[in-house]
Amino acid sequence: MIKSMTGYGQSICQFDEYRINIELKTVNNRYLDTNIKVYKQYQFLEEIVRDIIAKKVSRGKLDVSIQFENVxxxxxxxxxxxxxxxxxxxxxxxxxxxxxxxxxxxxxxLSSFQDVFTVEKKEQDKERISNDVVSVLNEALDNLTLSRKSEGERLVKFFEEEIVIMSDIVDKIEKRSPVTVEEYRNKIKEKVEEYLDGVQFDESRLLTEVLIFSDKINITEEIIRFRSHLEELKKLLMSDVPVGRKLDFIIQELNRETNTMGSKCNDFEISKNVVELKSEIEKIREQAQNIE
Structure with missing residues (x-):
C-alpha cells in the first residue's frame, strides 16, 4: 500500500537520567529534506539520526525535534x-x-582554601545517549509510518474513484469517435449532392475522402495506451515501495494521450469529454504530489 508524505509520529521514553521526547512531522517534498532540532550539547546525534531516517523515509520534508526533559x-x-x-x-x-x-x-x-577541590564537568556518555535516542527514534518512525499509511489509504480510495471516472469518460470518447466519421461522410455527401443538384457522381471519391478523414482522426492507439496507463496506475497503488516518481511519469503520459485525442478530433462532444478528462488528470496530479 502506498504511503503519503504527510504524517506525524512521536515517542517519549523515560530513562534513568532524563526523558527523551522525539517528534517527527513530514510534508510533501520532491526529495528527502531532513531538518533536526536538538540542543547544542547533543548535536553529535545528528549524523546518526539522519542515517536512520534515510533508511526508512525516501521523500518528504521531515522536521525532527529531539528534546531531553527532566535532565x-x-x-x-x-x-x-x-x-x-x-x-x-x-x-x-x-x-x-x-x-x-x-x-x-x-x-x-580546610575546605575554604583555594584549590583544595577541583570541579570538572562530567563527560557525556555519548554511546549510551546515542543508544537511547536510537530506540526512541525507531518507535517514533514506526508511528510516523502508521500515520503515513493511514493517509495513503485515503489517497488510494481517491485514486480508485478517479480511475473509474476517467475510464467512463474514455468509453464515451471511444463510442463517439466512429459517429464523427459517419457524420462527416453524410455532411460531405449532402454538400456534393447540393452542389451537383442531381447530377451523378463517383461515390468512390467520396469514400476515399472519408477514409482519409477517418485515418486522420483515429484515436484507437491513444485510447489503448490511456487504458494501459490506468492499469499500471492501479498496480502502483498496491505497491509497498515508494512509487511517487513513477506516478508522476504515468500522469504525464495520461495527459499526453489526452492532448493527442483532443488535437485529432474536431468534434464538440469529444472535445467536451477531453476537457473533463484533463480536469480529472489534474486532480490526481495534485494528490500525487503527496505520495512517497
Missing part, C-alpha cells in the same frame, strides 16, 4: 586535591605550634 543536574564531578589539602593542614599545625595557639583545624576551614 538530572549532577553533571559535575568534584575531586579532592589531597596533596594540596595535606600541605594546608601541615602548615596550619605548624602555625599553631609557632604561635602557641589552639589547634582548631576543621574540615570546613
Amino acid at each position: 538530572k543536574k549532577d553533571d559535575r564531578v568534584v575531586t579532592i586535591n589531597e596533596e594540596v589539602a595535606r600541605g594546608y593542614y601541615t602548615a596550619m599545625k605548624q602555625m599553631a605550634e609557632i604561635f602557641g595557639i589552639e589547634d582548631d583545624i576543621s574540615v570546613s576551614k
